[in-house]
Amino acid sequence: MDIAFSPEEQHFRAECRDWLHENVPSEPRPFHAADAIDFDKAWQRRLFDAGWAGINWPREYGGRGLSIVQQVIWLEEYARARAPWIGANFVGINHGGPTLILNGSEAQKALHLPRILSGEAIWCQGFSEPGAGSDLAGIRTRARIEGDELVVNGTKIWTSFAHVADWQELVVRTEEGSHRHAGLSWVICDMHTPGVEVRPIRKMSGQIEFAQVFYDDVRIPLENVVGGLGQGWKVAMSTLSFERGTGFIADQVKQAQELEDLLARARRTGAIKDDRIAGDLAQMRAEVAALRAMTYRNISEVVRTGQPGPEASVIRLFTAELGQRLERMALLLAGEAILDFRYGEDSLVAEYLRGFAATIAGGSSQIQRDIIGERLLGLPKSR
Amino acid sequence: MDLTPSAEQEALITATAVWCADNMPLEQARQRPSALWQELEAMGWTAMTAPDVGLDHATEAAVFAELGRHLAPVGLVSSAVAARWSPHAGKAALALLDGSLEGGKLRVFDPHGAVQALGLAGHLAATTALPRDLDGGPSLDPTAPLARLDPAPRFEAIADPHAALHLQLLAAAFALGCADAARDMAAAYAKVREQFERPIGWFQAIKHICADMAVRCAVARSQLYYAAGALDVGADDAAFHIASAKLLADQAALENGRANIQVHGGIGMTDEAYPHLCLKRAHLLTFIAPARRDILLGDAA
Numbered sequence: 001m002d003i004a005f006s007p008e009e010q011h012f013r014a015e016c017r018d019w020l021h022e023n024v025p026s027e028p029r030p031f032h033a034a035d036a037i038d039f040d041k042a043w044q045r046r047l048f049d050a051g052w053a054g055i056n057w058p059r060e061y062g063g064r065g066l067s068i069v070q071q072v073i074w075l076e077e078y079a080r081a082r083a084p085w086i087g088a089n090f091v092g093i094n095h096g097g098p099t100l101i102l103n104g105s106e107a108q109k110a111l112h113l114p115r116i117l118s119g120e121a122i123w124c125q126g127f128s129e130p131g132a133g134s135d136l137a138g139i140r141t142r143a144r145i146e147g148d149e150l151v152v153n154g155t156k157i158w159t160s161f162a163h164v165a166d167w168q169e170l171v172v173r174t175e176e177g178s179h180r181h182a183g184l185s186w187v188i189c190d191m192h193t194p195g196v197e198v199r200p201i202r203k204m205s206g207q208i209e210f211a212q213v214f215y216d217d218v219r220i221p222l223e224n225v226v227g228g229l230g231q232g233w234k235v236a237m238s239t240l241s242f243e244r245g246t247g248f249i250a251d252q253v254k255q256a257q258e259l260e261d262l263l264a265r266a267r268r269t270g271a272i273k274d275d276r277i278a279g280d281l282a283q284m285r286a287e288v289a290a291l292r293a294m295t296y297r298n299i300s301e302v303v304r305t306g307q308p309g310p311e312a313s314v315i316r317l318f319t320a321e322l323g324q325r326l327e328r329m330a331l332l333l334a335g336e337a338i339l340d341f342r343y344g345e346d347s348l349v350a351e352y353l354r355g356f357a358a359t360i361a362g363g364s365s366q367i368q369r370d371i372i373g374e375r376l377l378g379l380p381k382s383r
Numbered sequence: 384m385d386l387t388p389s390a391e392q393e394a395l396i397t398a399t400a401v402w403c404a405d406n407m408p409l410e411q412a413r414q415r416p417s418a419l420w421q422e423l424e425a426m427g428w429t430a431m432t433a434p435d436v437g438l439d440h441a442t443e444a445a446v447f448a449e450l451g452r453h454l455a456p457v458g459l460v461s462s463a464v465a466a467r468w469s470p471h472a473g474k475a476a477l478a479l480l481d482g483s484l485e486g487g488k489l490r491v492f493d494p495h496g497a498v499q500a501l502g503l504a505g506h507l508a509a510t511t512a513l514p515r516d517l518d519g520g521p522s523l524d525p526t527a528p529l530a531r532l533d534p535a536p537r538f539e540a541i542a543d544p545h546a547a548l549h550l551q552l553l554a555a556a557f558a559l560g561c562a563d564a565a566r567d568m569a570a571a572y573a574k575v576r577e578q579f580e581r582p583i584g585w586f587q588a589i590k591h592i593c594a595d596m597a598v599r600c601a602v603a604r605s606q607l608y609y610a611a612g613a614l615d616v617g618a619d620d621a622a623f624h625i626a627s628a629k630l631l632a633d634q635a636a637l638e639n640g641r642a643n644i645q646v647h648g649g650i651g652m653t654d655e656a657y658p659h660l661c662l663k664r665a666h667l668l669t670f671i672a673p674a675r676r677d678i679l680l681g682d683a684a
Binding site for chain 1: 384385386387388389392441442445566570573574581582584585586587589590591593594595597598601602603605606608609611612613615616618623624626627628630631674676679680681
């Protein structure tokens with residue numbers, strides 16, 4: 001065990017820091033996804049041109065081919081420099097791309113990966129359905145095979161960035177009459193295909209960021225199936241385990257900064273004299289430190305064995321719940337000022353309201369606890 | 384940067400766990416044989432970071448978590464710190480001082496055979512010679528015999544603040560082990576105890592209690608390893624990281640101690656069953672070098 005980074009890694013950190021210092025945009029990212037799309041694309045392009053996109057992605061697809069530790073260093077410095085959230089590029093960079101790297105054909109990788117990295121192609125996710133939330137295997141959107149095409153009918157929901165996306169990672173039932181995890185396929189869907197209809201949904205924060213998507217005889221070439229027909233569950237899980245492993249580092253650094261900001265505010269206003277507030281802030285400082293240590297442990301595990309440890313679900317759960325407690329503390333310290341909130345405002349109230357997603361999206365905290373109980377502790381499966 | 388145990392550390396952790404299971408099972412924590420201390424000394428656990436042994440704190444913390452998991456005698460914590468920092472040689476009982484170096488009341492845990500006592504006086508570790516043949520009586524923690532001295536003998540402070548951090552780190556390691564023990568006990572019981580014709584661990588109400596126990600352990604262990612590494616490299620923020628480790632390990636031990644009893648139901652409330660041993664040990668450890676809020680908030684002098 002050793003907490004020190006190597007001289008080479010420290011040098012890399014300085015490089016990241018210098019570039020970010022010079023290049024982080026001074027204007028804030030627009031609040032609504034539709035307004036933010038140009039901003040997101042331009043920023044991703046700038047990252048790509050300077051060689052900061054896909055640090056640990058393979059070189060042949062536009063990445064840098066560096067280590068996961070360097071990727072972690074980049075994400076830490078990225079958040080420390082208060083660089084903007086990657087927004088609409090999130091799904092491509094954190095889900096679609098990594099899934100293609102693991103499961104895609106050469107043609108799929110060559111076509112999509114460089115475009116994801118450069119911000120040219122925006123991706124969205126198509127997993128959840130009105131009847132398949134936590135119970136993801138209950139997917140009913142179906143695709144019949146006609147010649148060399150899939151014909152898709154059904155609906156997906158909670159699809160972030162659907163209204164601005166070019167491509168979708170779509171999980172559909174390709175075997176008629178199949179049940180649960182069997183008979184699903186992971187497909188690359190062109191969002192501009194006839195028959196795809198996107199109905200945006202407003203969040204309680206006032207933002208329009210996700211949508212319901214309807215498919216009416218949508219024709220997708222069979223060559224867009226990733227990982228083979230019927231392999232959809234396996235392919236989808238490879239993405240989720242990535243997300244639960246290392247997908248939260250920037251969030252964690254951001255949380256650490258938010259906490260220091262809250263502490264400074266509590267000192268300025270005198271709120272720190274309240275014993276409960278001081279106690280909660282002290283508690284969260286310890287937890288932020290522990291979360292970073294836990295992520296480092298997980299990264300060390302990836303370096304050593306090639307995959308995240310079983311505690312990745314713990315990181316996912318703990319990051320989400322700590323983030324919500326931070327947002328609640330911010331609200332408490334803000335006092336009555338929160339009552340002036342109006343839709344369209346990018347404030348801590350909006351952060352608080354959209355923060356409810358953290359314990360729901362990508363597997364609810366209850367599902368995470370099931371996974372921890374069953375995989376870490378070996379308790380009997382209840383589903 | 385690598386926060387997973389090395390192959391050698393892993394081997395040492397496993398060897399410790401195996402030895403403890405064979406020679407120091409948790410189930411016998413209330414009646415440890417009098418020869419046990421000599422065996423613990425022979426295994427080297429009382430002096431892992433002593434000048435002539437020189438292992439690092441990261442290794443020591445990981446091993447102490449295993450010892451703590453079996454509710455090893457609390458004198459191990461004070462003795463390991465004494466072996467590195469005290470002017471006296473020999474077993475050090477774990478002292479809980481009244482605050483100052485002299486006078487006042489003194490509680491000494493695990494005093495049998497101890498020649499000195501070590502504890503925290505203010506912000507520094509401190510030691511004193513103990514009268515021979517001091518024996519312990521009952522305490523809240525049935526695995527930690529307690530002697531009370533009033534007035535206390537005069538303590539000598541150990542000037543290097545590293546010694547106090549060492550004590551806090553090992554107390555945190557013991558607390559983590561205690562939390563691990565409660566988690567494992569609860570999970571094992573939830574797999575075999577049946578109600579409504581199935582193991583109670585099948586029900587999410589019980590499963591999620593157990594999951595939260597695992598979360599607390601994972602969080603506390605990560606911070607313990609990082610804190611130990613910070614102390615090893617003499618990092619500026621080592622005191623903050625060790626205080627964080629102690630806070631989280633204490634909470635894990637206490638919360639898991641309580642949850643374990645709840646998962647066990649009726650039998651969990653009895654003297655005969657083992658869950659209360661973890662809870663009571665957890666309460667004791669919260670008093671040993673507790674995390675200071677000024678350090679956690681980063682405004683200590």
